[in-house]
Amino acid sequence: xxxxxxxxxxxxxxxxxxxxxxxxxxxxxxxxxxxxxxxxxxxxxxxxxxxxxxxxxxxxxxxxxxxxxxxxxxxxxxxxxxxxxxxxxxxxxxxxxxxxxxxxxxxxxxxxxxxxxxxxxxxxxxxxxxxxxxxxxxxxxxxxxxxxxxxxxxxxxxxxxxxxxxxxxxxxxxxxxxxxxxxxxxxxxxxxxxxxxxxxxxxxxxxxxxxxxxxxxxxxxxxxxxxxxxxxxxxxxxxxxxxxxxxxxxxxxxxxxxxxxxxxxxxxxxxxxxxxxxxxxxxxxxxxxxxxxxxxxxxxxxxxxxxxxxxxxxxxxxxxxxxxxxxxxxxxxxxxxxxxxxxxxxxxxxxxxxxxxxxxxxxxxxxxxxxxxxxxxxxxxxxxxxxxxxxxxxxxxxxxxxxxxxxxxxx
Amino acid sequence: xxxxxxxxxxxxxxxxxxxxxxxxxxxxxxxxxxxxxxxxxxxxxxxxxxxxxxxxxxxxxxxxxxxxxxxxxxxxxxxxxxxxxxxxxxxxxxxxxxxxxxxxxxxxxxxxxxxxxxxxxxxxxxxxxxxxxxxxxxxxxxxxxxxxxxxxxxxxxxxxxxxxxxxxxxxxxxxxxxxxxxxxxxxxxxxxxxxxxxxxxxxxxxxxxxxxxxxx
Numbered sequence: 001x002x003x004x005x006x007x008x009x010x011x012x013x014x015x016x017x018x019x020x021x022x023x024x025x026x027x028x029x030x031x032x033x034x035x036x037x038x039x040x041x042x043x044x045x046x047x048x049x050x051x052x053x054x055x056x057x058x059x060x061x062x063x064x065x066x067x068x069x070x071x072x073x074x075x076x077x078x079x080x081x082x083x084x085x086x087x088x089x090x091x092x093x094x095x096x097x098x099x100x101x102x103x104x105x106x107x108x109x110x111x112x113x114x115x116x117x118x119x120x121x122x123x124x125x126x127x128x129x130x131x132x133x134x135x136x137x138x139x140x141x142x143x144x145x146x147x148x149x150x151x152x153x154x155x156x157x158x159x160x161x162x163x164x165x166x167x168x169x170x171x172x173x174x175x176x177x178x179x180x181x182x183x184x185x186x187x188x189x190x191x192x193x194x195x196x197x198x199x200x201x202x203x204x205x206x207x208x209x210x211x212x213x214x215x216x217x218x219x220x221x222x223x224x225x226x227x228x229x230x231x232x233x234x235x236x237x238x239x240x241x242x243x244x245x246x247x248x249x250x251x252x253x254x255x256x257x258x259x260x261x262x263x264x265x266x267x268x269x270x271x272x273x274x275x276x277x278x279x280x281x282x283x284x285x286x287x288x289x290x291x292x293x294x295x296x297x298x299x300x301x302x303x304x305x306x307x308x309x310x311x312x313x314x315x316x317x318x319x320x321x322x323x324x325x326x327x328x329x330x331x332x333x334x335x336x337x338x339x340x341x342x343x344x345x346x347x348x349x350x351x352x353x354x355x356x357x358x359x360x361x362x363x364x365x366x367x368x369x370x371x372x373x374x375x376x377x378x379x380x381x382x383x384x385x386x387x388x389x390x391x392x393x394x395x396x397x398x399x400x401x402x403x404x405x406x407x408x409x410x411x
Numbered sequence: 412x413x414x415x416x417x418x419x420x421x422x423x424x425x426x427x428x429x430x431x432x433x434x435x436x437x438x439x440x441x442x443x444x445x446x447x448x449x450x451x452x453x454x455x456x457x458x459x460x461x462x463x464x465x466x467x468x469x470x471x472x473x474x475x476x477x478x479x480x481x482x483x484x485x486x487x488x489x490x491x492x493x494x495x496x497x498x499x500x501x502x503x504x505x506x507x508x509x510x511x512x513x514x515x516x517x518x519x520x521x522x523x524x525x526x527x528x529x530x531x532x533x534x535x536x537x538x539x540x541x542x543x544x545x546x547x548x549x550x551x552x553x554x555x556x557x558x559x560x561x562x563x564x565x566x567x568x569x570x571x572x573x574x575x576x577x578x579x580x581x582x583x584x585x586x587x588x589x590x591x592x593x594x595x596x597x598x599x600x601x602x603x604x605x606x607x608x609x610x611x612x613x614x615x616x617x618x619x620x621x622x623x624x625x626x627x
Binding site: 062064084085086087088089090093094095097098099100101102103104105112113116146147148159162163172 | 518520521522523524525526527528529530531534539542543621622623624
């Protein structure tokens, strides 16, 4: 038995024990004696270069590839010997090429597993509409379309809906957002996180893109050559404390910049000492506010305390730009934007501060360059937690101080 | 007396022989499908059996038809039996080949996702692979039909049924006044049947293929 089973966490949803896959005629096994625990309700990302065995390991979980030896335990049940078709009906499966059935409508595609499980027609059709709505496709418009009548991004949404159809506890996803343009891809990733916040599935997600892994994973398993897992830990820990030179090299340059994407602004305290003035204030009040301000700009807030613009201290008292909303606000960032977005906005507008708003769009405060620097060096919860790099449960991202991460919304 | 006068006087026989011709071709086509499609399903995933089946069906097609009909007299006697047997052998290649090509042409990602969702091997074949291969299989049947409509004329040489009888009658009475008319009536019947069969297959393809597979 291995370390992993000795320290078995009670809430491990998937437990792989000493799993080996060897192909005849090959000296080295594709996967050799690998043990891994995947906690319930988390997204675990298998990341690594092509041919590192990450897809093989994923397919071992639903036995699309049969293991040579070892055990697979899902939700406490040893599934190594059970009927593979029945096993797979209980596990959601989505792949990069979507594999949608071209001769069946969107609704029929999504209904595949519920039909196999013998659901009633009404239950199936209600579920189809529910899922289409969840993935952002209007049921009335898309239900009866065929896959070829959908864009690549829409096909992926249907693929994810189909994988979720029978409400499986476990989902396996093999680069589901791989072959999609970057903008659609980001939208899909954000939606995926939003959906996962509600459904809390145990998800194994395979990608070769470390940025995607960092963005989506509660934990990341970095695969090295020969089916070896070089590091299995939270994204913070992988980025701040790579296990070895291989992991460091795989992360590539810019580990600190990547870490910026891990912290949503909702988890950041915004400074509230910036001088503001209500948009209802008249010219004299505005001039007075500028005089007393210790900054070069004063922020204008409307009646609902939404930031609307800036007043500059260099404006003469009779300048027209002193009235109205002032200079336009180049950017304000919501709770779902990250430190990365904040830094990017600063660089884009050549400012050293950005305005942060709450969920309702109201002013929450400001965030400065110095604050970001400080945050990235002090506020990484997993930094220095090196010894915890075993397969047991470690504090996930959502356990960090502050409010529970609301994830990202579609923009 | 021109050709049309002759046809007007002979139309009852022409129609009866046309009916026989259709039945003969359908028998060959149905038998070839009943043998060929299962053979293709059984062998399309295995390299060696697939090559053997396709090679044998290919050899059948290369045997000169006059010779094959004649050779079959020894085991099967005269009449419909050797004719249907020979036609079945000729139709096998287009039926088997197109079924194999159609099944092998199904996107592997579609199969993988079907397996990943827990469809059994049999369910994948019935619900996914055969429907997706169907347009290609139909094309095979269409080609086979055109082929058989022509070759079926030879069955008259073994006392079989069909429009071949008009052609052989004409050929054997070469030099007599209406010899050419007889042969022409046989040929005309076959050409008309070929055109109708093509239309029928186009219609069948349209109604039996999923809208999701149509390229329009």
